[in-house]
Amino acid sequence: MAEVRLDNVTRQFGSVVAVNAINLTIADGEFVALLGPSGCGKTTTLRLIAGLEQADGGHMYIGDRDVTNLPPRDRDIAMVFQDYALYPHMTILDNIGYPLKVRGTPRAELTKRVTEVAERLQIGNLLQRRPGQLSGGQQQRASVARAVVYHAQVFLFDEPLSNLDAKLRVEARAFLKRLQHELDVTAVYVTHDQAEAMALADRIAVMNHGRIMQLGAPLEVYRRPQNLFVASFIGSPPMNLLPCRVDLGARRLVFAGGAALEMTGMMERLPASLRDGEMVTLGIRPEHITIRETAGASTLPVKVYVTEPLGGESLVITQMGDLLISIRLFQDEPPSLPDAVWLELNMTHTFLYGAEGELMR
């Protein structure tokens, strides 16, 4: 068990900066998810921690050891890959026991320890099989078992659930979270699936272009996205982001096409630096909008575009000029609506983002 610390770690591939001076401290026993779109640098960050990539700058520490220049085998880590990487020519017993074998563990003890771990992961009856004879879920467990068996200090997961079908994925997710709590190990988990990151992690690091855009507890990241990127990435559907102009005199936000909203309810949260006429982006989650059939004192006129029943809830997608605004309703059947409706926004749940995409208080 150990803390993992990245200090200004950089990795370049030619002219592309995959990881750009990242600072990240993962506490002992903490589960941190690296979340972001393809090419954001999350996998490279994980591989840097593993030692499978060499940092071009910065330092890395596991516990109090500087591991920056250590090869993977000396870092005391375990890693689970997306394709499970089970060796087709070995039985499951030999696969799980491989890390023990290279450490020179006697065969009897190896078999004993592998059997213990396999029982715990409910694959004890499969030890004599070969990987090809196992289902995807069983292979995934075998590959986790191989990581667990040698008591490494840090667990690294590279999208370990991506190859499972949707139902198994939810199961495996719960099982991984449970296991991490029981073992009380430090874990770093790479995923592009925000639901997975939210469900599993103690903290999420949202990444883009080789940088960490926000680091925080899942709900913190969801409730208070620090910038436009995180706002547009977290949430399904993501936050509605509406460009508008600040009219300080009339205390209104004016949208393209002339529609306007009163800024009451958000005034006390506005930064002192906000200038009259400044272009900003108003952010609001789909669940904080109410649909009205008549115009109100502060409503946006929109056209209903489509409605989507999602089972437990439904989505109404509306259109204002070029903008699509989605509204989440916690009812299983979408309401029947006239073509033209008005949206009332709960202003206490709105965010203003500045021209650089930063959250303004």
Add this chain to the structure above:
Amino acid sequence: MEQKPAIFSARVGALFLLPALAFVALFLLFPFVWVIVLSFTNQTLTGATAANPEFVGLANYERLFDFDRWMRAGEFGSSLLITVQFVLGSALIGQAGLGLLIAWLFYRRRGWLRTVVTTLVVLAWIIPEVVVAFAWFAFLDRDAGTFNNILDAFGLGRPDWLFNYPLLSIMVFNTWRGTAFSMLLFQSALETIPPSYIETAEVAGASGWQKFRHILLPLLIGHIITDLILITLWTFNVFTPYLLTGGGPRNQTQLVSIYTYETAFQFFRFGQGAAIAVVIMFINLTLAMIYLAILRRQRAAT
């Protein structure tokens, strides 16, 4: 399988195949049968038996397997033993071993060194035979050869390689000449192994040798057997060393291919030469069957 509509009827198709089949029959099938027929006769180029060859039964074969004399220099047994040494040394250990070593050393590495080594190895493979033989003849020459000039510069003397170490010389030559095939085969086989296999082993604590022994080698074994089948057969039949040593000195490098050539085309004893060719054919067939059986068993195990 989806049935594609035929462009030609089967009959028209057969018609198009006819010229090719005729060629195969004329230049492959006919000589094959003819060699077997020839091996039971005393056909020669000149003399009485040139015009009127006689059927001699198994006499040609008995001559080959006359165990009183067959291990003498210049006889079939001796030639076979030389060939076995040559195949073991230059194909199995030399080409396959060196090819595997190079492929492994440059596994998951890029850069100019890999490019240079790969290019040189492949170059040795594609240069025309006569050019290569002449180059090595010049390289190994006792008095003016590059190799001895280098050795001499370090005070290591000037051995006459082709005279005193002829078998070793042609083994080194053939290794140099043919490593490319094995190397390329193993390089592309290594490319097909998912990187995560090796990375998992790296993270789990395996050393370089352990990664090779436990992960790469078992995954390559099918390719290694395939490679051994091919290079064994090729090396068994290779003739290029004749250009270097002419089978000598004193028949020390008389491979079976050279033995056949000398019998049939230097002493013009066609019948005898044909018998040797038939025996070699059976040896090759047996070797291929053994390898294929191993390959089948190996596939069944995984």
